[in-house]
Amino acid sequence: MIDTVTGAQAFAVQVKGLLDLEGRYQPKLTGLRLIETAQDNGLRMTSRLRELEVKDLLYRCRFFGFSSETFSLAVSLLDRFLSVMKIQPKHLPCVGLCCFYIAVKSSEDEKNVPLASDLIRISQNRFTVSDMMRMEKIIMEKLYWKVKAPTALHFLRLFHSHIQEQLDVESREILSIERLEAQLKACHCSFIFSKLKVGSKPRLVHLVLQIIMLSLLTFLVFEDIYFLFLDGDLLCIRELVRKCLVEYANTKCSRPNSQRLRWIISGRTASQLKHSYYKITHLPTIPESAC
Structure with a gap:
């Protein structure tokens, strides 16, 4: 009983620590609302363009075999930057690639960090390494050099670890x-x-x-913490999550890396890439965008 109480207390302390940190790394709602209401006319950032860029971040992480931490951090950096800077759509590829590069350098082993020139070639963008370095500096300055933000992935892994011991074998498989x-x-x-x-x-x-909760369809595993977050708006959030996951209710959710991206590149570029980059089996070419 003492061990149970101690474990619950330790978990609560960890959750509170993440919650306290998260408040310091939130995207600015005013900036995000401007993106949401912007017209898709090629002159302003829109929610559709942001979603396309995040998908490119995911494809890049799969291409290089990078971790979920890298992807989540890259998304966090992108959203935080877009919420404080009004950028033109033509600059988005450079911004997205820089957020990806910053996340890679922060989360991956140094030996696995690709060269900026390789990233530009693989992504088939027309900006230069110098352009990318200048954009990276702008991003870091606007985010006050605060990179390591708490992400949803941190909460997910913390909760998953906490509730695993409370589940039977079947539920553990569902909640992989x-x-x-x-x-x-x-x-x-x-x-x-x-x-x-x-x-x-x-x-x-x-x-x-x-x-x-949508995976388990139960509140029982959260009896010790759920009261901290109880709010009527959660029903609305649950419906939003449910609708989003319906689109992904297939084997890809169980095997997220089963389909990896492969850019079509020239022989010259291929000869300069590391051997580890060639484990991808299929990929459509992404369109070029000029800065």
Whole structure:
């Protein structure tokens, strides 16, 4: 009994620590609302363009075999930057690639970090390494050099670890971390979850709670913590999550890396890439965008 109480207390402390940090790394709602209401005329950032860029971030992570941490951090950096800077759509490929590069350097082993020139060639963009370095500096300055933000993935893994011991074998299989992470990635690709906010409370924890609860269809595993987040708006959030996950209710959620991206590149570019880049089996060419 003492061990149970101690474990619950330790978990509550960890959750509170993440919640306290999360409030410091929220995208600006005013900026996100401007994106949401912008007309898709090629002159302003829109929610559709943001969603397409996040999907490109996901494809890049799969292409290089990078971790879920890298993807979640890249999305966090992108949303935070877009919420404080009015950028033109033509600059979005450079912004997205820079957010990806920053996340890679922060989350991956140094030996696995690709060269900026390789990233530009593989992504088939027309800006230069110098352009990318200048954009990276702008992003870092606008985010006050705060990179390592708490992400929904941190909450997801914390909750998953906490409740695993409370589940039977069948429920553990349903609540596999691979499946949950794939579902979270699907939600990241939807702009609506970037501006999600429940009153004045942090948003990431609510998104994660709903993903897990929709998988188990039970509140029992959250008896010790759910009262901390109880809010009438959670029913609305659950419906948003449910609709998003319906589109991904197939084997891709269980095997998120089963389909990896492969850019079509020239022989010259291919000869300069590391051997580890050639484990991808299929990929359509992404369109070029000029800065």
